[in-house]
Amino acid sequence: MELWYTEEHTENVRFSIKIKKQLYSANSPYQKIDVFDSEEFGRFFTLDGLMMVTEKDEFIYHDMIVHVPMAAKPDTKKVLVIGGGDGGTVRELTRYSSIEEIHMVEIDKMVVDVCREFLPQTALKLDDPRVSLYFEDGLKFVRSRQNEYDLIIVDSTDPFGPGEGLFTKEFYGNCFKALSEEGILVNQHESPYYQSYANAMKRAHKRIKEYFPNCRVYQAHIPTYPSGHWLFGFASKKVDPILDLDAEKWNSLGIETKYYNTELHKGSFALPNYVKEMIEYENK
Amino acid sequence: MELWYTEEHTENVRFSIKIKKQLYSANSPYQKIDVFDSEEFGRFFTLDGLMMVTEKDEFIYHDMIVHVPMAAKPDTKKVLVIGGGDGGTVRELTRYSSIEEIHMVEIDKMVVDVCREFLPQTALKLDDPRVSLYFEDGLKFVRSRQNEYDLIIVDSTDPFGPGEGLFTKEFYGNCFKALSEEGILVNQHESPYYQSYANAMKRAHKRIKEYFPNCRVYQAHIPTYPSGHWLFGFASKKVDPILDLDAEKWNSLGIETKYYNTELHKGSFALPNYVKEMIEYENK
Numbered sequence: 001m002e003l004w005y006t007e008e009h010t011e012n013v014r015f016s017i018k019i020k021k022q023l024y025s026a027n028s029p030y031q032k033i034d035v036f037d038s039e040e041f042g043r044f045f046t047l048d049g050l051m052m053v054t055e056k057d058e059f060i061y062h063d064m065i066v067h068v069p070m071a072a073k074p075d076t077k078k079v080l081v082i083g084g085g086d087g088g089t090v091r092e093l094t095r096y097s098s099i100e101e102i103h104m105v106e107i108d109k110m111v112v113d114v115c116r117e118f119l120p121q122t123a124l125k126l127d128d129p130r131v132s133l134y135f136e137d138g139l140k141f142v143r144s145r146q147n148e149y150d151l152i153i154v155d156s157t158d159p160f161g162p163g164e165g166l167f168t169k170e171f172y173g174n175c176f177k178a179l180s181e182e183g184i185l186v187n188q189h190e191s192p193y194y195q196s197y198a199n200a201m202k203r204a205h206k207r208i209k210e211y212f213p214n215c216r217v218y219q220a221h222i223p224t225y226p227s228g229h230w231l232f233g234f235a236s237k238k239v240d241p242i243l244d245l246d247a248e249k250w251n252s253l254g255i256e257t258k259y260y261n262t263e264l265h266k267g268s269f270a271l272p273n274y275v276k277e278m279i280e281y282e283n284k
Numbered sequence: 285m286e287l288w289y290t291e292e293h294t295e296n297v298r299f300s301i302k303i304k305k306q307l308y309s310a311n312s313p314y315q316k317i318d319v320f321d322s323e324e325f326g327r328f329f330t331l332d333g334l335m336m337v338t339e340k341d342e343f344i345y346h347d348m349i350v351h352v353p354m355a356a357k358p359d360t361k362k363v364l365v366i367g368g369g370d371g372g373t374v375r376e377l378t379r380y381s382s383i384e385e386i387h388m389v390e391i392d393k394m395v396v397d398v399c400r401e402f403l404p405q406t407a408l409k410l411d412d413p414r415v416s417l418y419f420e421d422g423l424k425f426v427r428s429r430q431n432e433y434d435l436i437i438v439d440s441t442d443p444f445g446p447g448e449g450l451f452t453k454e455f456y457g458n459c460f461k462a463l464s465e466e467g468i469l470v471n472q473h474e475s476p477y478y479q480s481y482a483n484a485m486k487r488a489h490k491r492i493k494e495y496f497p498n499c500r501v502y503q504a505h506i507p508t509y510p511s512g513h514w515l516f517g518f519a520s521k522k523v524d525p526i527l528d529l530d531a532e533k534w535n536s537l538g539i540e541t542k543y544y545n546t547e548l549h550k551g552s553f554a555l556p557n558y559v560k561e562m563i564e565y566e567n568k
Contacts, residue, residue, distance in 0.1 A: 228511060
């Protein structure tokens, strides 16, 4: 008997992975959590049946969501991560000795517990002394924060389900307020390729633009996400992700990465025409 | 009853598309040819069960295989296309009024006939007066050519089956000989993500490097190809794809594209570290 995990990328497109074993399955108060083991991708976990993290390629997503803003503003000291229960984003952040404090706000404690048990590859730095975990609603958490963070990373699920609030105008406005004068907001920005994802992406981008003077979008190849063409939003009060990139300085930090490098950093902001048109974006 | 087309990207990974109707199926002397119609991707055709072209996203592949070399060397006059039976590569080439002659060498006449009938979107320029079609083995065709083409585009299937000869040392050596003094060779270069494709990619790259002084690799997001992370090889006798790019000149041609633009052109040569390591590549 063969076991396959299948995700519907649209109602007409399916992506399937052959499973060696299902390691875990439970319903948290927020969502269904499953962990599988597979030949091709190693262990991976899904929320409500949607792919979150695989051992094989989580490095791509986590490199891009962390090192792009960190290379653009290397003096970042205090960071807020919203979501990111698998710990991969925190793991990459802890590699910067210059970072003094990391607050991670994850609504679903069970995700963290499950990842600590089954995905030590991503969760291993959640006990770093600079990290404080808050099991709360990120939307509420940022409401009370003001001028506090140099960087906010929204490492959320898609805007269907518990992640929905993290794509609202109210949320982005509160992020703006919670950021310091030179603060940066980075968020997972969905994909331009399939309609429902593209719609979410366009909405998110439009809302972020209402608050932040600099709104850029960058892209990466993430084969286990729908279409494999994934976007990240880079919004800031002052910092320009390309003009303010000090490649020499970042390279001098000696952070070894499997995906990110400073040339790719620059290249990732050059979007295809059909994506530019969706969001009225200019490559620079 | 639901009909699904399924491609095995590896023995452990499947990509499936819901089909409205199968429009065609036959065995040519070289391969099995199928044409389907689908909600998500429009019409698409497969060779030996592997995805070749979909109406929805063929623009990505064809933009990148044609406009990158053309923007790097806009005075290109004579072009050889090897493979490319769907006609999409020729269609993009015919948009340059400066191109005087296009030779297309496709081993399988049935592919061209089928695409003319079912995929006019890509095949419609095969009757352009500048185009000569040769239904021959590309490997043999280039053997007798010398200092003749400014650009050779290898728009082949994967190196498993009839496309195999187009990934050999002998073939690349003959391409070098068939190119003019400032000639460029571009080829579809497989994907770095899944092992068997990555192996083919590494082999091809190594062989091309034995002949060409400048060997670069660039990437695009092609969601219907395995992993969605697709590479192209750019090899030349003299031309540098970034230093010799005259963005202003290309933009002045007024060629409208849905994927390609000159900023993305530059960005596409910045590869992730794990790909750079596979082929001993330096981003520039």
